[in-house]
Amino acid sequence: MKDNPPYLIELQGMTKAFPGVLANDAVDLKIKPGEIHALLGENGAGKSTLVKMIYGILKPDAGTILFNGQPVKIDTPADARDLGIAMVFQHFSLFDSLSVVENISLGISRAVDLKQLAGEITEISGRYGLPLDPHRHVYTLSVGERQRIEIIRCLLQDPRLLVMDEPTSVLTPQEVRKLFLTLNRLAGEGLAILYISHKLDEIKALCHQATILRLGKRVNTVSVDTESTSSLAMMMMGEEMEKIARGQAVATGEIRLKVDNLTMPAMDNTSISLTDIHLEVRAGEIVGIAGVAGNGQDELLKALNGEESCQLAASIIIENQHSGKLGPNARRRAGMASVPEKRLGHGAIPDMDLVDNAFMTGFQRMGLLAKGLINYSKTRTFAQKVIADFGVKTAGAKVPANSLSGGNLQKFIIGRELTQQPDILIVSQPTWGVDAGATQTIRQSLRKLADRGAAVLVISQDLDELMEMSDRIGAICGGRLSLFYPTAEMTVEKVGLLMAGVPLEKGGAHVASFS
Amino acid sequence: MWPHLVRRRLPSKAMVYLSPVLALVLSMLAGIILFLIMGVSPLGALHAFFIEPLSSVYGLAELGVKATPLVLIGVALALGFKAGVWNIGAEGQLTMGAICGGVVALYFYDREGFYIIPLMLGAGVFGGVAWAAIVAFLRVRFNANEILTSLMLSYVAGLLLNMLMHGPLKDPDGFNFPESRQFSDSALLPLLQEGTRLHIGAIIALAAVALGWLILSRTLLGYQIKVAGSAPAACEHAGFSHAKIIWTTLLLGGGMAGLAGTIEVAGPIGQLLPNISPGYGFTAIIVAYVGRLHPLGVLFAGLLLALTYLGGETAQIQLNLPVAVTGVFQGLLLFFLLASDVLILYRLQFGMAAPAVETS
Numbered sequence: 001m002k003d004n005p006p007y008l009i010e011l012q013g014m015t016k017a018f019p020g021v022l023a024n025d026a027v028d029l030k031i032k033p034g035e036i037h038a039l040l041g042e043n044g045a046g047k048s049t050l051v052k053m054i055y056g057i058l059k060p061d062a063g064t065i066l067f068n069g070q071p072v073k074i075d076t077p078a079d080a081r082d083l084g085i086a087m088v089f090q091h092f093s094l095f096d097s098l099s100v101v102e103n104i105s106l107g108i109s110r111a112v113d114l115k116q117l118a119g120e121i122t123e124i125s126g127r128y129g130l131p132l133d134p135h136r137h138v139y140t141l142s143v144g145e146r147q148r149i150e151i152i153r154c155l156l157q158d159p160r161l162l163v164m165d166e167p168t169s170v171l172t173p174q175e176v177r178k179l180f181l182t183l184n185r186l187a188g189e190g191l192a193i194l195y196i197s198h199k200l201d202e203i204k205a206l207c208h209q210a211t212i213l214r215l216g217k218r219v220n221t222v223s224v225d226t227e228s229t230s231s232l233a234m235m236m237m238g239e240e241m242e243k244i245a246r247g248q249a250v251a252t253g254e255i256r257l258k259v260d261n262l263t264m265p266a267m268d269n270t271s272i273s274l275t276d277i278h279l280e281v282r283a284g285e286i287v288g289i290a291g292v293a294g295n296g297q298d299e300l301l302k303a304l305n306g307e308e309s310c311q312l313a314a315s316i317i318i319e320n321q322h323s324g325k326l327g328p329n330a331r332r333r334a335g336m337a338s339v340p341e342k343r344l345g346h347g348a349i350p351d352m353d354l355v356d357n358a359f360m361t362g363f364q365r366m367g368l369l370a371k372g373l374i375n376y377s378k379t380r381t382f383a384q385k386v387i388a389d390f391g392v393k394t395a396g397a398k399v400p401a402n403s404l405s406g407g408n409l410q411k412f413i414i415g416r417e418l419t420q421q422p423d424i425l426i427v428s429q430p431t432w433g434v435d436a437g438a439t440q441t442i443r444q445s446l447r448k449l450a451d452r453g454a455a456v457l458v459i460s461q462d463l464d465e466l467m468e469m470s471d472r473i474g475a476i477c478g479g480r481l482s483l484f485y486p487t488a489e490m491t492v493e494k495v496g497l498l499m500a501g502v503p504l505e506k507g508g509a510h511v512a513s514f515s
Numbered sequence: 516m517w518p519h520l521v522r523r524r525l526p527s528k529a530m531v532y533l534s535p536v537l538a539l540v541l542s543m544l545a546g547i548i549l550f551l552i553m554g555v556s557p558l559g560a561l562h563a564f565f566i567e568p569l570s571s572v573y574g575l576a577e578l579g580v581k582a583t584p585l586v587l588i589g590v591a592l593a594l595g596f597k598a599g600v601w602n603i604g605a606e607g608q609l610t611m612g613a614i615c616g617g618v619v620a621l622y623f624y625d626r627e628g629f630y631i632i633p634l635m636l637g638a639g640v641f642g643g644v645a646w647a648a649i650v651a652f653l654r655v656r657f658n659a660n661e662i663l664t665s666l667m668l669s670y671v672a673g674l675l676l677n678m679l680m681h682g683p684l685k686d687p688d689g690f691n692f693p694e695s696r697q698f699s700d701s702a703l704l705p706l707l708q709e710g711t712r713l714h715i716g717a718i719i720a721l722a723a724v725a726l727g728w729l730i731l732s733r734t735l736l737g738y739q740i741k742v743a744g745s746a747p748a749a750c751e752h753a754g755f756s757h758a759k760i761i762w763t764t765l766l767l768g769g770g771m772a773g774l775a776g777t778i779e780v781a782g783p784i785g786q787l788l789p790n791i792s793p794g795y796g797f798t799a800i801i802v803a804y805v806g807r808l809h810p811l812g813v814l815f816a817g818l819l820l821a822l823t824y825l826g827g828e829t830a831q832i833q834l835n836l837p838v839a840v841t842g843v844f845q846g847l848l849l850f851f852l853l854a855s856d857v858l859i860l861y862r863l864q865f866g867m868a869a870p871a872v873e874t875s
Contacts, residue, residue: 307751328754338752346748351526352741359738360753373733403525 005069014063023049036193038203041213056080086154087163096139144175173496200229253283256455258317272296272479281455288470296479305338306331335423350402358383365420390415407438428459477501520861530859538851564826576711581821584775584795586720589802589813590727591771595764599744604665605772606796607672608643612773615642617787620702627701643773651765695787704782716778727810
């Protein structure tokens with residue numbers, strides 16, 4: 001028998017072009033058995049493209065893949081699975097109304113005995129610290145538990161390489177720690193893991209080697225131990241990031257937005273009901289709300305901006321006026337602007353152009369309507385001002401919103417709201433899926449707005465972002481808000497507890513403290 | 516080797532406009548095959564269908580007569596369809612408009628006056644609006660599917676007209692035929708051209724095209740309609756009431772259909788009959804789609820579909836073809852249009868298996 005090759009998988013010169021962009025430009029990557037290898041890069045750096053080629057979803061334009069030293073052709077995901085490559089996607093494909101074991105059996109092509117499969121699931125879940133009851137229905141499980149189903153589904157195939165695409169974006173810090181224990185144990189048994197992320201702390205904590213991609217090219221492959229978080233960040237961004245100065249002045253401005261005992265039943269069985277929400281945002285401060293996705297963030301945003309009307313007008317007080325029963329446009333006139341999490345289809349109309357999209361929320365405060373007719377020349381000027389002021393990269397104002405990249409569209413949407421000079425801004429996931437440059441622009445402009453005396457409320461799943469930006473921080477869990485604490489006194493672990501719905505011992509407050 | 520459909524990176528603008536032309540060509544080809552099977556000379560049939568009706572002043576005037584209700588309703592339906600409100604019961608709203616307008620005409624049957632026609636038109640609009648209001652109420656209040664309710668109400672309207680024709684509105688001097696009295700001259704629309712049946716309804720239809728265009732391209736209402744149909748969540752975010760848009764577009768469609776109904780009975784027909792429309796309300800759905808839901812497009816599509824009615828009549832007279840040929844032709848046109856519309860989002864690729872993502 002020949003010697004075992006040192007590398008389990010070896011990619012050489014992987015190249016893939018899409019219209020107008022070279023997504024992967026001669027990328028090399030090598031992973032040894034038992035190694036946790038990070039694939040690091042900003043959004044749009046080409047991570048997903050590379051992984052999709054490994055998993056047989058995309059066909060490379062050029063490049064070779066060696067598996068166990070042998071050149072292989074991976075045309076379909078089935079080919080990848082035959083080789084022993086398994087993948088956990090960011091978005092799960094599970095049926096809510098079926099049980100864990102039923103879901104897993106659906107992914108197996110041969111006929112299976114459910115009882116025996118349930119036994120195997122219990123065995124694997126015990127061995128790798130992935131507690132999971134095979135007979136629970138998926139809809140009763142948390143996001144972390146659902147991810148375990150996907151991992152177990154992969155492990156049942158006895159894989160040699162496990163690919164994980166941004167696995168922690170939906171987990172609380174505590175769940176992340178458990179996941180890392182599992183992954184370490186798997187690597188200890190010789191499984192190679194390709195771990196895709198842009199979260200540097202995680203990579204420092206978990207991975208052995210890291211390959212950094214930027215703009216489709218491999219920047220470097222380094223041993224994680226010898227690098228610092230900031231040196232990894234520099235390789236990823238290509239430039240030193242400037243830190244945003246947190247607001248110096250303690251928030252002592254007047255209360256601009258007050259939410260008092262807001263309760264709102266769920267609209268349907270996929271949405272979350274809001275219970276007992278208390279919140280105050282003062283002029284000049286940024287208040288952050290952390291939380292794992294699907295804990296009522298969307299519902300809270302809609303209740304605040306008027307898309308859903310409250311039962312009591314006194315539940316929401318804008319500038320001392322009872323506003324709970326006002327619609328979105330009345331709240332805009334009162335000075336409130338909002339940016340929803342979902343950009344295409346909620347914050348913007350995908351197939352209408354940027355002029356029409358500028359009109360969408362700007363027509364009230366910018367006076368774009370005269371005698372029932374749309375003033376298009378004024379609307380165009382407004383759209384062009386937003387594009388110029390916020391550096392939106394677009395071929396012009398007359399292109400449809402869905403032709404912009406995520407980051408540019410987000411700059412446009414935030415620019416559209418900020419140009420209207422709101423006194424209160426509520427923004428959900430301001431930099432989700434946005435590249436580093438645009439992220440900086442957006443965070444700085446939000447800070448500037450607060451410094452000018454506006455009240456800013458940021459709802460985000462990105463804990464680092466909230467720790468960096470906000471003056472006070474709290475979390476939403478199961479439709480309930482935690483108390484709020486000065487960010488300077490908080491740690492990631494403490495916010496993690498709030499995100500899991502565990503109150504802190506030390507007293508927080510709904511309002512800013514005046515110490 | 517069969518061609519593959521490959522998704523385009525952006526929807527094709529050109530195909531939006533080419534698709535109706537392609538559909539027309541394909542319908543004609545299918546028509547030729549149909550005529551061959553029926554043993555009719557395809558050339559003669561196509562001549563009878565598309566050339567003969569347009570070769571006289573009278574024929575051209577008739578084209579205007581038939582296009583008038585199609586355009587009136589088509590414009591209003593286009594606004595509704597753009598908003599994602601599927602009112603397919605314009606036929607019933609047209610019938611109710613005809614009944615209400617007709618009742619006014621019959622009430623004043625022995626009187627003269629300039630006020631009669633405006634009253635009739637107003638009553639026609641009211642009839643259509645009231646009928647569509649039922650649909651809007653059920654949709655907004657109970658979330659009842661407007662496709663079903665509006666369609667079912669069409670049959671109710673048709674039966675109501677039939678009942679009135681056999682009962683209260685029957686001509687007392689009409690030898691028991693189920694027909695109303697002839698309207699008085701004061702209840703008939705003025706003609707645009709003596710010797711033809713072209714009436715001022717055609718002008719109203721043109722005005723509706725202009726108004727529809729103004730609403731859609733320049734007003735807040737038109738903007739709301741576009742946003743509601745294109746991105747309902749964005750519509751909520753912008754603060755537009757979806758219920759209001761449903762009400763507005765349904766009432767607009769009902770009103771225009773009702774107006775078209777009155778114009779039919781006060782124009783070319785001149786009395787109430789059990790059958791007042793050869794399915795104008797349904798054909799207007801095809802008109803709206805062939806016209807790409809754009810008021811100007813609706814104008815051209817209205818003329819095209821009017822031609823199929825006229826051509827069907829000519830073919831019936833000259834070639835002894837059954838009257839159903841008209842319906843077949845209209846159905847083929849919609850069928851091919853929907854099929855051709857696939858090419859707006861996809862393109863055909865011949866040859867070897869296609870890559871997953873278009874790379875050109």
